[in-house]
Amino acid sequence: MFGILLLALFPLSLFAFFVSxxxxxxxxxxxxxxxxxxxxxxxxxxxxADGLALIMALLITGIGTLITIYxxxxxxxxxxxxxxxxxLFIFMLAMLGIVLSNNLIGLFIFWELTxxxxxxxxxxxxxxxxxxxxxxxxxxxxxxxxLAMFAGxxxxxxxxxxxxxxxxxxxxxxxxxxxxxxxxxxxILLGAFTKSAQFPFHFWLPNxxxxxxxxxxxxxxxxxxxxxxFLMARMTPLLGGTPLWKTLLVLVGTATxxxxxxxxxxxxxxxxxxxxxxxxxxxxxTLLLGLGSDMGMKAFLAFLIAHALYKAxxxxxxGAIDHETGTRxxxxxKNLRKSMPISAAVAIVGGLAFAGLPPSWSFIAKETALxxxxxxxxxxxxxxxxxxxxxxxxxxxxxxxxxxxxxFFAGPLNVESSLxxxxxxxxxxxxxxxxxxxxxxxxxxxxGIFSSSLSHYLLEPATEALISRREVMHFSLWHGISAPLLxxxxxxxxxxxxxxLRNSVFSNVSRIIQAWGYTPEKLYQRKIAxxxxxxxxIFDRIQNGKLRIYIGVILLFTIIFSLWPLSHGFELNIxxxxxxxxxxxxxxxxIALLSGAVLTLLSRKTFVALAATGIIGLxxxxxxxxxxxxxxxxxxxxxxxxxxxxxxLVLFHFSRVAIPLKRSSHIASLLLSLGMGCxxxxxMLFSLSNSYFDxxxxxYSANSYLLAHGRNIVNVILVDFRAWDTxxxxxxxxxxxxxxxxMLRWKKGLREGDTNA
Amino acid sequence: MRExxxxxxxxxxxxxxxxxxxxxxxxxxxxxxxxxxxAGLLAAVSFAVLGLSFGASKITKAYRLNSFSLxxxxxxxxxxxxxxxxxxxPGGQYFQGFWGHVWLPLLGEVAIGTPVMFDLGVFLVVLGxxxxxxxxLMED
Numbered sequence: 001m002f003g004i005l006l007l008a009l010f011p012l013s014l015f016a017f018f019v020s021x022x023x024x025x026x027x028x029x030x031x032x033x034x035x036x037x038x039x040x041x042x043x044x045x046x047x048x049a050d051g052l053a054l055i056m057a058l059l060i061t062g063i064g065t066l067i068t069i070y071x072x073x074x075x076x077x078x079x080x081x082x083x084x085x086x087x088l089f090i091f092m093l094a095m096l097g098i099v100l101s102n103n104l105i106g107l108f109i110f111w112e113l114t115x116x117x118x119x120x121x122x123x124x125x126x127x128x129x130x131x132x133x134x135x136x137x138x139x140x141x142x143x144x145x146x147l148a149m150f151a152g153x154x155x156x157x158x159x160x161x162x163x164x165x166x167x168x169x170x171x172x173x174x175x176x177x178x179x180x181x182x183x184x185x186x187x188i189l190l191g192a193f194t195k196s197a198q199f200p201f202h203f204w205l206p207n208x209x210x211x212x213x214x215x216x217x218x219x220x221x222x223x224x225x226x227x228x229x230f231l232m233a234r235m236t237p238l239l240g241g242t243p244l245w246k247t248l249l250v251l252v253g254t255a256t257x258x259x260x261x262x263x264x265x266x267x268x269x270x271x272x273x274x275x276x277x278x279x280x281x282x283x284x285x286t287l288l289l290g291l292g293s294d295m296g297m298k299a300f301l302a303f304l305i306a307h308a309l310y311k312a313x314x315x316x317x318x319g320a321i322d323h324e325t326g327t328r329x330x331x332x333x334k335n336l337r338k339s340m341p342i343s344a345a346v347a348i349v350g351g352l353a354f355a356g357l358p359p360s361w362s363f364i365a366k367e368t369a370l371x372x373x374x375x376x377x378x379x380x381x382x383x384x385x386x387x388x389x390x391x392x393x394x395x396x397x398x399x400x401x402x403x404x405x406x407x408f409f410a411g412p413l414n415v416e417s418s419l420x421x422x423x424x425x426x427x428x429x430x431x432x433x434x435x436x437x438x439x440x441x442x443x444x445x446x447x448g449i450f451s452s453s454l455s456h457y458l459l460e461p462a463t464e465a466l467i468s469r470r471e472v473m474h475f476s477l478w479h480g481i482s483a484p485l486l487x488x489x490x491x492x493x494x495x496x497x498x499x500x501l502r503n504s505v506f507s508n509v510s511r512i513i514q515a516w517g518y519t520p521e522k523l524y525q526r527k528i529a530x531x532x533x534x535x536x537x538i539f540d541r542i543q544n545g546k547l548r549i550y551i552g553v554i555l556l557f558t559i560i561f562s563l564w565p566l567s568h569g570f571e572l573n574i575x576x577x578x579x580x581x582x583x584x585x586x587x588x589x590x591i592a593l594l595s596g597a598v599l600t601l602l603s604r605k606t607f608v609a610l611a612a613t614g615i616i617g618l619x620x621x622x623x624x625x626x627x628x629x630x631x632x633x634x635x636x637x638x639x640x641x642x643x644x645x646x647x648x649l650v651l652f653h654f655s656r657v658a659i660p661l662k663r664s665s666h667i668a669s670l671l672l673s674l675g676m677g678c679x680x681x682x683x684m685l686f687s688l689s690n691s692y693f694d695x696x697x698x699x700y701s702a703n704s705y706l707l708a709h710g711r712n713i714v715n716v717i718l719v720d721f722r723a724w725d726t727x728x729x730x731x732x733x734x735x736x737x738x739x740x741x742x743m744l745r746w747k748k749g750l751r752e753g754d755t756n757a
Numbered sequence: 758m759r760e761x762x763x764x765x766x767x768x769x770x771x772x773x774x775x776x777x778x779x780x781x782x783x784x785x786x787x788x789x790x791x792x793x794x795x796a797g798l799l800a801a802v803s804f805a806v807l808g809l810s811f812g813a814s815k816i817t818k819a820y821r822l823n824s825f826s827l828x829x830x831x832x833x834x835x836x837x838x839x840x841x842x843x844x845x846x847p848g849g850q851y852f853q854g855f856w857g858h859v860w861l862p863l864l865g866e867v868a869i870g871t872p873v874m875f876d877l878g879v880f881l882v883v884l885g886x887x888x889x890x891x892x893x894l895m896e897d
Binding site for chain 1: 782786787788789790791792793794795798799801802805809824825828829831832835836839852854872873875876878879882883885886887889890891893894895
């Protein structure tokens with residue numbers, strides 16, 4: 001446990017760093033950090049911690065610290081614990097990268113990194129088929145969205161001429177007015193909707209519950225799924241405020257809330273319940289952003305924090321219950337108050353926030369959200385928002401009652417079940433299990449009571465990121481008898497009524513859900529099942545395993561694409577001395593070269609043909625000798641010798657199999673070869689007759705000895721002037737050799753396998 | 758592959774000769790035709806000759822050839838040669854040449870620099886790859 005605490009120091013110190021930025025931020029000072037990365041592409045690693053980014057950063061590192069401790073208890077003794085922490089910290093840093101990035105490309109890279117680490121974490125129990133399938137599903141859905149988002153970024157960046165977010169903001173007006181605006185918006189929103197599991201891409205999130213509970217608590221409730229929400233908030237001052245933006249966000253948000261509330265009621269697995277309520281919360285956040293009013297933004301920020309606090313708390317509790325009782329089935333869990341008193345206490349405190357009751361921060365957040373929805377009445381979006389908020393709130397109250405009261409204080413949900421006892425006898429969980437939830441639950445209450453300092457240090461600066469000016473906010477637990485308060489009372493009553501009818505509510509809802517035939521998830525599964533068949537059909541045609549065809553295709557395209565530019569404005573003006581200065585040795589070389597070529601064509605035996613191509617190569621080497629490139633000549637001879645050896649060795653393996661070619665293939669090969677010859681001939685003449693740039697060889701010959709202490713220019717270029725290129729080349733060679741080795745060994749292994757069988 | 762006494766006898770002499778020639782090409786590379794790439798190819802050829810006459814697995818065992826460590830060590834040397842100037846030359850950039858003079862017996866004072874080290878890396882990588890291709894293909 002000591003090691004785990006030590007590990008937790010890492011996110012904790014990051015948390016402390018971000019806390020230390022808060023006073024400066026309240027004074028209007030924004031922390032930035034810029035470092036050039038690829039200046040020629042306009043890429044910079046640039047970070048900027050404004051209010052919105054800081055809220056997220058604090059949640060990521062703060063909850064991250066608690067999760068680190070919690071995971072130490074939850075996965076105690078797991079053989080892949082180290083691996084788990086590596087994935088977790090990669091995720092944490094990538095997530096911080098997303099929220100702090102000021103550059104769209106940087107943001108995208110971190111975005112994909114979170115998808116990858118999420119994939120690894122969901123599939124952490126990789127022995128399970130279902131784990132792997134869920135991991136893949138989450139990955140595919142979020143990366144498809146991510147690619148759409150990338151396309152959106154590209155259009156945005158090239159249109160506006162910058163990928164720096166702060167630069168883009170200056171042109172917000174013209175971007176919103178441009179013709180490309182709908183494309184940019186829809187593409188970027190696709191990324192946000194998939195990442196934040198909005199309808200109709202919501203299905204991956206409940207399936208992601210296959211992950212270990214610390215992961216569900218961290219990635220799939222508190223942080224990663226908020227990345228999409230965060231992106232929408234980020235883009236609000238840039239792309240927001242238009243009818244398209246508002247309509248999309250409100251519609252999608254409402255649909256998500258309604259669907260999720262309905263689905264949550266029909267679940268028995270605690271984690272699934274929590275997953276669907278997370279969906280509902282994410283829908284609410286989208287919806288609040290879509291309202292676009294100042295009040296909506298306030299409510300958005302307040303609810304963003306509130307939800308992260310109580311949902312992570314409940315997920316961790318669910319893990320503790322699972323760990324102690326061996327089940328997460330609400331039909332089995334009952335009366336845990338006696339065996340798990342501390343967890344029960346934490347659940348009550350956290351439950352206040354979950355249900356949105358005073359004095360929690362979440363109560364204030366919900367009141368503000370209701371106020372924002374009431375403000376938007378009587379417009380259509382106002383009606384939708386109010387409906388969604390009320391339905392969501394009723395379901396939250398009902399589910400809190402079910403989760404807290406039923407599990408800890410009363411009997412189980414009364415439905416048919418194969419078991420009737422909990423698999424394990426429950427005890428209070430070790431402290432590592434409840435310390436995290438306790439801290440989060442208490443923080444939720446603390447913020448509710450001391451709401452003014454929270455809004456001064458965090459929320460007010462964050463409004464600047466959303467509406468480009470600082471909004472002064474006053475939150476309080478009690479502000480008289482108001483419409484939101486009355487609605488809250490109504491919601492509570494509704495929730496309690498539902499709770500009284502819980503058994504029939506549950507059985508009816510779950511029956512209807514199971515009867516649904518056509519859902520986005522089933523569509524996804526059908527498409528995914530078809531994909532390999534479609535791709536096999538295509539690849540059987542393209543990748544048919546015949547090397548001749550591959551090379552033929554490559555050559556054909558080379559011919560077409562080289563002749564295409566040459567056919568425009570091709571002008572030959574070869575200097576006269578090229579023809580007049582033909583030396584005697586050149587004639588000899590050419591005779592050798594041509595006879596090698598003719599011999600290659602005429603020979604009936606492969607080995608003779610090979611030797612004949614060797615003649616061609618050696619003749620070319622002579623050209624290098626006569627034109628002052630001895631290095632090239634040596635290299636040519638050596639490569640010629642080596643490749644001859646290699647080809648002979650390869651042929652030795654296949655010599656017994658001879659496939660006679662059809663006459664038509666011979667003709668096709670002949671045409672391709674002639675074409676290639678022509679292309680090279682023309683290209684050579686072309687380069688001789690046009691000189692666009694001064695030759696750089698004079699620079700090298702002048703500076704080779706002075707700057708690089710070498711007289712052999714070729715080698716000096718290789719190892720000094722262009723060392724970077726050489727470095728790249730030898731790296732590629734090394735990697736290629738790995739591939740060749742694997743391929744040859746694989747073949748060999750197969751053969752050995754055959755003889756053994 | 759069939760064994761040929763003639764080829765075997767000759768390759769015994771050919772192998773060291775080619776290797777020494779490769780070393781020669783490597784060392785002169787900076788001022789005259791040669792260099793790490795060529796020397797690496799030639800050294801690979803010398804092992805190919807041995808492999809052809811004695812069989813690949815025998816050669817691999819006798820010389821404890823591990824083509825991947827050759828590639829690895831070569832890449833490591835090449836990459837680290839770039840850092841020397843960063844650490845030792847004032848204001849040095851990655852891959853900037855860094856030269857010093859050493860006194861060697863028989864040769865006297867010789868200028869030696871990081872490009873030579875880089876070239877050694879290139880030599881090892883090319884040798885490793887060549888040996889890898891040839892000997893893997895020869896194994897049967």
